[in-house]
Amino acid sequence: MLTRSSLGVSLGNLLSWVYPEKCRECDVPIHALKSSDHAVVLNRFFCRDCWEKIEGIGGRCCPVCSHPFQSGAALSHSPDHVCGDCRRDPPCFTLALTPYRYEGALIKAIQLFKYEEQVVLAKPLADLLIGALRGLKIDLVMGVPLHPTRLRSRSFNQSVLLAKKLALHFSWPLYVDVMYRTRETLSQVGLSKKARQKNMRGVFSVQRQERISGQCVLLVDDVYTTGATLKEGAKTLKKAGAKEVFVAAPVRMLFGI
Incomplete structure (x- = not known):
């Protein structure tokens, strides 16, 4: 038997597929995930491809301020x-x-x-x-x-x-x-x-x-x-x-x- 809360979740998931949000970076439609809360939050705003493209700062960096050396x-x-x-x-x-x-x-x-x-x-x-x-x-x-x-x-x-x-x-x-x-x-x-x-x-x-x-x-x-x-x-x-x-x-x- 569906409870009121589970019904609300199901309806929300259905609406997300019928009227999906768009990625704030690339504007493609995105759909709700059923994974971690972390992923669900991000998936409200960004597609997987755009979030996975975020780039860490690598290479040799200043040991104090962490700004990378240019070369x-x-x-x-x-x-x-x-x-x-x-x-x-x-x-x-x-x-x-x-x-x-x-x-x-x-x-x-x-x-x-x-x-x-x-x-x-x-x-x-x-x-x-x-x-x-x-x-x-x-x-x-x-x-x-x-x-x-x-x-x-x-x-x-x-x-x-x-x-x-x-x-x-x-x-x-x-x-x-x-x-x-x-x-x-x-x-x-x-x-x-x-x-x-x-x-x-x-x-x-x-x-x-x-x-x-x-x-x-x-x-x-x-x-x-x-x-x-x-x-x-x-x-x-x-x-x-x-x-x-x-x-x-x-x-x-x-x-x-």
């Missing part, structure tokens, strides 16, 4: 294997973990998640980080905070949602009220690297410093572009007494690669 020749000019940016302006974080390129379906996924309130994408996006984070000694995790004005207009903080999924997976404590923004900033979109750094300078502060003193902190954002936001966040946390700061974002914009 073997570029690597040969850095015998310590640290990139020019990190040598000129060493970040306060120990390591940036940014495993995937901000390309193709991942651009659409971030836009849907961040600007179209498709918060169900938080888990599949956070899952992109799990392999990179496995084995790290982390005491607590937090997302990059939004200013209250931005948070009210968006209704959620995408970085905190990602951090929450990671905290649940690894059983790490999640802190959402320790670091905060002291002022509202311009949107980073379209700003130059120098303008991004200026925009973020001094924007964060920490309350209840005893909660992070001597701790290894993971700071999470949705996209690593120039690193200005995460670098400033790590700087603030270190000044407040964090023993070590790791930063992470599932995707990264690459320049000159």
